[in-house]
Each structure stands twice: as structure tokens, then as C-alpha cells.
Amino acid sequence: xxxxxxxxxxxxxxxxxxxxxxxxxxxxxxxxxxxxxxxxxxxxxxxxxxxxxxxxxxxxxxxxxxxxxxxxxxxxxxxxxxxxxxxxxxxxxxxxxxxxxxxxxxxxxxxxxxxx
Amino acid sequence: xxxxxxxxxxxxxxxxxxxxxxxxxxxxxxxxxxxxxxxxxxxxxxxxxxxxxxxxxxxxxxxxxxxxxxxxxxxxxxxxxxxxxxxxxxxxxxxxxxxxxxxxxxxxxxxx
Numbered sequence: 001x002x003x004x005x006x007x008x009x010x011x012x013x014x015x016x017x018x019x020x021x022x023x024x025x026x027x028x029x030x031x032x033x034x035x036x037x038x039x040x041x042x043x044x045x046x047x048x049x050x051x052x053x054x055x056x057x058x059x060x061x062x063x064x065x066x067x068x069x070x071x072x073x074x075x076x077x078x079x080x081x082x083x084x085x086x087x088x089x090x091x092x093x094x095x096x097x098x099x100x101x102x103x104x105x106x107x108x109x110x111x112x113x114x115x116x
Numbered sequence: 117x118x119x120x121x122x123x124x125x126x127x128x129x130x131x132x133x134x135x136x137x138x139x140x141x142x143x144x145x146x147x148x149x150x151x152x153x154x155x156x157x158x159x160x161x162x163x164x165x166x167x168x169x170x171x172x173x174x175x176x177x178x179x180x181x182x183x184x185x186x187x188x189x190x191x192x193x194x195x196x197x198x199x200x201x202x203x204x205x206x207x208x209x210x211x212x213x214x215x216x217x218x219x220x221x222x223x224x225x226x227x228x
Contacts, residue, residue, distance in 0.1 A: 031213055043160060043204065045215030055213030091159055099148050099208045105216070107159040 002026040004108035006092050012114045013082055021077045021111045023092030029106075032075045033093040034067065036060070037110075043091070049075065050098070082115045089113075118143040122205050122219035130227050135192040137222050139205030142186070149181055151190045152204040154221065160204055164190060195226045 005024045013019050025032050034046040047057040047067055054067065064086075066078045075094075079086055092108040099105065119142040129135040137151075148167055152160035164179040166172045166188070172179045178191040188207070192199055202221040208214045 033215060035215075042220040043154075043206075043216075043218040045217065048213040048215050050213045056215055058215065089157075098213055099216070104162055104165070105150070107161075110159050 002106070004092055004094055004106050006090075006108035006111050008111055009109065010112045010114070012116060015084060015115055016081050019079045019082055019086075019113060021079075021090050021092075021113070023075045023077070023094075023108055024073050025075055025092065025094035026096075026106055027073070029094035029096050031055075031095045031098045032069070033095075033105075034077045035091040035093060035107075036088040037091065038085075038088045046077070046090075079113075082113075084115050087113060087115045118146075118207070118217045120205055120207055120217050120219035122203075122222050124220055125223040126225050127222055128225045128227055129195050131195060131197060133195055135195045135199065135224055135226070137190040137192075137203050137205075137224065139188045139190075139219055140186055141188070141205075141207045141217075143207070143209065143217075144183075144186065145209050146186075146207040148208045149179070149188045150206040150208075150216065151177075151179060151188075152206060152218075153199075153201045154204055155201050160206075160218075163203070192224075197226045197228050200224060200226045 032049040037043045048055045089110045097103045151163045166179040176193045180189045204221045205219040206216040
């Protein structure tokens with residue numbers, strides 16, 4: 001079964017450092033997403049990406065965050081100047097045709113970010 | 117602001133019984149509704165999706181949607197210990213790139 005792959009699975013970084021989380025969406029998918037889940041809290045939407053641009057972003061996705069699709073396969077989330085409260089599990093997701101009827105949203109296994 | 121509400125539980129159900137999970141949402145414009153299962157430290161796994169009012173059955177799972185009441189439910193028949201997990205309700209709007217709004221999840225425990 002096709003899967004969304006994420007790297008690294010776990011990263012520890014010092015406060016103030018920049019972090020890049022990488023995702024390889026399923027090859028024929030067109031919509032890509034980043035979500036985060038702080039320990040013990042709900043899954044929160046960060047950003048969606050379609051046709052090489054951001055389609056929608058939440059209030060959480062401020063200037064500290066950026067996304068990029070540098071080539072035909074990778075989808076990255078960059079967090080500049082990390083803060084302690086950025087510690088969370090970050091999930092990448094993809095879907096062939098958005099969230100319309102019949103499209104399954106596939107989640108990656110997540111990247112656990114710890115800011116110290 | 118879009119909100120999805122779920123009882124956090126834990127909801128304890130004997131093995132073989134029916135587990136009933138409920139969810140309400142605030143945005144009347146929501147069009148797509150999902151139930152995910154999440155084990156501790158793992159990613160959400162899609163269980164059911166539902167897009168129109170009524171019931172949708174898939175194996176032991178039945179999703180129910182009532183848009184007028186802004187209510188979504190998930191029934192799990194013949195509950196198994198392996199069904200013990202946190203169940204997340206998620207909704208999204210009409211746009212293809214809309215992000216999912218998740219509830220906090222209901223922790224379900226199936227007692228052997």
C-alpha cells in the first residue's frame with residue numbers, strides 16, 4: 001500500500017535553531033498538508049499546499065513557518081528560530097484530490113520535534 | 117472559529133458490545149466528516165468517511181451524520197480489545213484544500 005514517508009522520525013534541537021522536516025507524499029497525490037499535535041492535545045491543521053502554492057493556512061502558521069516543494073517528490077516544513085512550544089509531533093498528509101468525497105487523506109508516521 | 121467537540125472519556129465498553137462515539141461540530145458549512153483511530157504516539161488512521169446525512173456501514177463500523185443537528189457518530193459493533201484507542205472526529209469544508217478540524221478525541225477502552 002502506498003504511504004507518506006517522513007524524516008526524521010525524531011529530532012532534538014536547541015531553542016532558536018532552524019529545523020526542516022521532510023515528507024515524501026504519495027506519488028500521484030496533488031494536495032499536501034502539515035499538521036501538528038502537541039503532546040496530549042488535539043491534532044491541529046497548519047497548512048495545505050496545492051499546485052505549488054499555499055492554499056490555506058491556520059493562525060498557527062505564522063512567519064516562523066514556511067513550506068516548500070523543492071522537487072517533484074519532497075514537501076518540506078521549515079521552522080525558523082524554534083521555540084519551546086514548537087515541541088510537537090508534526091504530521092505530513094497527502095490526498096489525490098483534496099478532501100472532496102471519495103478522497104482518502106493519508107498521514108505519514110510523523111516527526112517528533114523536541115526543542116530544548 | 118471552527119470547533120469539533122468530543123467527550124474525552126475514557127469510554128469503557130465490554131468486549132463484544134457496541135461502542136458509541138459522538139461528535140458535534142460548529143461550522144454549518146462543513147461538508148466532509150471523518151473518523152480516525154489513533155494509537156498513542158502514532159499517526160491518525162482513517163476508519164470512516166461520510167459526506168451525506170444518514171448511515172454508512174463498513175464492516176463492524178457505522179458512521180452516522182445529521183447535518184441539521186451538526187452531529188456525527190461512530191458505532192463499533194462486536195468491540196474487540198484491539199479497538200482500544202483514541203478516536204478522532206474530523207470535519208472539513210467544501211474546498212478541496214481545506215484542512216481538517218479535529219476534535220480532541222475519545223479514549224475508548226474495550227474490556228476483555
